[in-house]
Amino acid sequence: MATTIGEKIRSLRISKGMTQSQLAGQHITKSMLSQIENGKAQPSMGSLQYLAQQLGMEVSQLLQEDGSAEISKLLKEVEDHAKRKEYIEVIAKVKPLLEEKLPLILDVARLMEYYAEACFHTLNEDGEGAVDKAVEIYDHFGLYVEAAKASYIMYALYFTKSQYGASLDLIRNVWRQYKDKKSSRDVLFELSLYYAEAASLSAIGYYEESRNVLLEAISLSHDEKVYFMTDHFYRLLAGISQLIDDEENFGKYMYKARQFAQFSEDEQSVLMVELAEMECLNWKGQYAEALELIQRYPEMKNGNYRGYWFLQKGISYYGLGRYLEALEALSQVTMPDSAHHPIDKASIHSAGAYIANIYAKQGELDQARKLIEQVYETMKVFPPSPYLSFVKETYHEFCGG
Template sequence: METLGERIRKLRKEKGLTLQALAGSEMTKGMLSLIENNKANPSIESLSYIAQQLEVDRNELLEEVPTTELRGLLQEVEKLYKEELRELNDFKPIIEKIAPYADKLPYRYESARLLEIYSRCQYYAKMSDWQKALEKSEEMYEGLHLVNNSADVHMFRAMMKFNEHKYAESLEMLQGSRRSFENRNAVLDSLKKLDFDFLEAILYFALGKDEEAVNLMDEAIEYSKEHQIFYRINDLYRVMGFHAILTGNREKKEYYVHKLRLFADFSDDDKIQTTLDLLEAHDLNSFIHDFDKAEALVDRNLKKDKDGDHHQFYLEKGKALYGQGKLDEALTWLKRHRTADFLHHPYDLAMNYEKDAYMALIYEAQGKHSLAKKHAKTAKELIEPMPDLPYKQFILDVYRKING
């Protein structure tokens, strides 16, 4: 963190001033040099004169964390945070950058946002005291009347319960937050409304309340169309398409997949195309049982998988090979699959839990009964707390088959 002298020197150099130019007629070059090197403290009159010469407010020089430094830090941290969110990799460098400032931040937007990012990174890094910074951040947002930022904090807190698979508690918190904003007539922008709609709907799905979820999703889609807002439309179509697959509604599934492909072309987003291929491959494997077509879709994406992180495609590859009777090859791909740490919704978890059921079937076919029983038991224990989705029936059927 900069000292007063370092701050003066930095601003002087940014403005292209020499020591002599900044000293002007009111100070000596030697005294200014001593101040910049923290060997002398300026009087109030001298500080006011230096601030005038630098064309900044005197308080800018006196603040423990000046505005320019704060904004520079936030700009740097925002960039790092966005990069790490994509990778979900290492948040500690961001924590280390913010930590020296955390207890000295002035009461302003930049400080609140830094504390919010600090808290989120602490959570992702599995640090125990992440809520302390989040509470300070929310207090600042509320005091500064930054309602939409405060809403982000509320949603983040509720979704942490979701990550603990406490879906009912998460939904209660989210709805409580929404009511609290409505009761005080706080106006949320359209994007925040769609955030609340989407998160509330996926929590309804997680609890098996499909009717409430679909109604809310439909309302959100109509709202997006009416206001020409494309924010969240990818998420809305994707979840509705997946739900249509689970309920066997082929017409709706084709409708939402078609809409998503159009949106992917419009937005030139390869990630949406990849997600759609995965959705299609999953549908072909688990519901239509066209294993050749599923494998072709999977292979197309595995060719682009330079980083070796397409674990969902590994699972679908194994299922396609199993369906073709290529058991040894299927087992190799299934063993490579790992359930990502960031998956917490029952839809995502349940489809991943199929892996052990398929491995159990393969081991049983190979005459390795003890291994078959082990994996069938693992799949059963994982799926039991989940809602009654098609995966649950499949896994329980496999368990009963293996155990006679």
């Protein structure tokens, strides 16, 4: 009969002459250790790492009966590539393993997770099988929270394929798994689940429900005094407030988003807040103020924010009646690789509606109709937003119906 994790921990503890109190130390209670050793509770990954350290070994040695030195070596290489965001290299090193019969060991599960995350970042659709393998391994060892975390990776993979309903179903299923089987609480993971659920809800147009989930997340952050992703929560809340025309709360949430972004000294987060401010000013018709803010951040014309920056610049020029400058800016709008949410996609696609309006003002009506028909066909399935409303208005104006 296979030895359980609890039995192995008990055997190793006794062989080293340690009492339960000595092994438990300050990290876990003696009662919890007793339950783990008797198979009545499963340790979290954090507890396993602590117990392995106390026993003078690696977690992989504690868990696996048939460890592989080659796989352990490969895992270290893949971890280094992942830290450097060298996702192509991660895929190249791990993909050959997918055709092999892999042992049920922890290192393989971690390799599968790195592979699935690399698939997300490279828009590769080949990550689902790797997630399934990681979940299988974690379940095998009774690491149910780790299994839930591995399943969570599929949320990002579904988003890259615009499968937002599947993403929501997955997150709610992961919530159930986590709540039913957790042996200890992981607040950071819970906050990640809240964010994924809120993003999925907003992606299918359930804005009120998304806002409620985000407020629950912020309440948890305050209760636990853990402010992981708080700037993201407030920024998403501000965006939803715009979508449901809640101007009062928009200002409050943007103020909070800016506070937490500056507190965390996260440059990327600060830039995202500034982009949201540019967008808000344009939506309110304060085009000169928006353009002034846009021109303060010329570095945004390169990198991840290029498409959004040129879009807001083009809208500002358009609103000011400077159509040639608007056309120049809008012609440089491209879809960012990171744009997976339909509202983000809608914003980028809406550049075509502004260009169509400029064509019409120049007397090029046939070109305007052709362009807006293409944009409308792409966007008509997106959830409600001011961008979609503008596209629809332009389409009906030029094409009727």
